[in-house]
Amino acid sequence: MSGTGPTGGPTSGVTRGPVARDAGGRAAVDVHRADALGSGGSVGSGVPATNGQPLIELAGVRKSYGLGTPVVTEVLHGIDLAVTRGEFVALIGPSGSGKSTLLNIIGLLEPLTSGEYRLLGQSVASLGDAELTRLRSEAIGFVFQFHHLLPAFSALENVLMPQLIRTGHFDAAAREHGLALLAAVGLADAAHKKPAHLSGGMQQRVAIARALSRGSPLVLADEPTGNLDTHSADDVFALMRRFNAERGTAFLIVTHDPRLAARCDRIVELVDGAIAPRPAA
Numbered sequence: 001m002s003g004t005g006p007t008g009g010p011t012s013g014v015t016r017g018p019v020a021r022d023a024g025g026r027a028a029v030d031v032h033r034a035d036a037l038g039s040g041g042s043v044g045s046g047v048p049a050t051n052g053q054p055l056i057e058l059a060g061v062r063k064s065y066g067l068g069t070p071v072v073t074e075v076l077h078g079i080d081l082a083v084t085r086g087e088f089v090a091l092i093g094p095s096g097s098g099k100s101t102l103l104n105i106i107g108l109l110e111p112l113t114s115g116e117y118r119l120l121g122q123s124v125a126s127l128g129d130a131e132l133t134r135l136r137s138e139a140i141g142f143v144f145q146f147h148h149l150l151p152a153f154s155a156l157e158n159v160l161m162p163q164l165i166r167t168g169h170f171d172a173a174a175r176e177h178g179l180a181l182l183a184a185v186g187l188a189d190a191a192h193k194k195p196a197h198l199s200g201g202m203q204q205r206v207a208i209a210r211a212l213s214r215g216s217p218l219v220l221a222d223e224p225t226g227n228l229d230t231h232s233a234d235d236v237f238a239l240m241r242r243f244n245a246e247r248g249t250a251f252l253i254v255t256h257d258p259r260l261a262a263r264c265d266r267i268v269e270l271v272d273g274a275i276a277p278r279p280a281a
C-alpha cells in the first residue's frame with residue numbers, strides 16, 4: 001500500500017464517479033469546474049465571489065481498508081471533487097457512506113489508495129511526511145464533532161495549541177491574536193476558562209477559533225453541530241458562515257442536518273462511497 005496516486009494528472013485514465021449537481025443543477029464536483037469558474041466566479045446565491053482558484057481537487061480517489069489482509073474493503077469508489085477558495089460546501093450522506101473517510105483524506109490525516117489529490121495545487125502523492133505535516137498545518141483547520149479541546153488547558157491555550165505544538169510557546173502577539181479570535185466567536189470573557197467550565201456550544205466555538213488560528217484557507221468540519229442542541233447548532237453554523245463571508249475561509253462541512261445543509265452554497269452527497277447526482281432544483 002502506498003497511499004499515493006498515479007503520477008498522471010486528473011485526466012490520466014482514472015475512473016470518474018458520477019458528477020453531482022448543486023441546487024441550481026450545475027455540475028458540483030467536476031474537477032474541471034474550478035478552472036471553468038475563472039476569476040471572480042460566483043458559487044451560489046448570497047455568497048462572496050470566489051476567485052475560482054482550486055483549494056482542493058480530487059480525481060478518481062479511491063480508499064480501501066485492509067490492504068495486505070484477506071479482507072480488502074473499498075469504501076470510496078472514485079471521488080471527483082473540487083472546492084475553490086471561499087466556498088461553503090455541505091457534505092451529506094447516510095452513516096457509513098464515507099464522509100469522514102473523505103474528510104480525513106482531504107485533511108491529509110489518511111492516505112488515499114489510488115487516484116489524484118491536489119491541495120493548493122500540489123499533488124500530495126509526491127510529498128513526504130514532513131511536507132504533508134507542513135502543508136496540513138498551513139492549509140487546513142479542523143473542527144470535529146467532539147471538539148477535541150485539551151481539558152487541562154484554557155480556552156486561549158486551546159486556540160493557540162497549533163502554535164504551541166509547533167514552537168513550544170506563544171508570545172504576546174500570538175496571545176493578542178488568540179484573544180481577538182475568542183472575541184470574534186463571542187468568548188472574550190472565557191479566555192482563561194477550562195473546557196469543562198464551558199457549554200457544548202461554547203466549546204465548539206473555541207474549536208472553531210482554534211481551526212481559524214493559523215489563517216488556513218480551508219476548514220474541514222466533521223459534524224461540528226452534531227452534538228449540539230438546535231439553538232447552539234444554529235449559533236455555531238452562523239459563526240462559520242460569518243468567517244466565510246468576512247475572511248473568505250472555505251468550509252467543507254459534514255452534516256446530518258438537512259436544515260443546515262440547505263443553507264450552504266453547495267451540497268455534495270455521498271452514497272455508498274460515491275458522489276450521488278443531485279436533482280436540479
Ligand SMILES: Nc1ncnc2c1ncn2[C@@H]1O[C@H](COP(=O)(O)OP(=O)(O)OP(=O)(O)O)[C@@H](O)[C@H]1O
Pocket residue numbers: 065066073075093094095096097098099100101102
Ligand atoms: N479504519 C477503518 N478500517 C476499516 N473500515 C473502516 C475504517 N474507517 C472507516 N471504515 C469503514 O468505511 C466506511 C465509511 O466510514 P466513514 O466513517 O467514513 O462513514 P461516515 O459517512 O463518516 O459515517 P457516519 O455518518 O456514521 O459518521 C464504513 O463502512 C466504515 O465501517
Ligand SMILES: [Mg+2]
Pocket residue numbers: 099100101222
Ligand atoms: Mg463520520
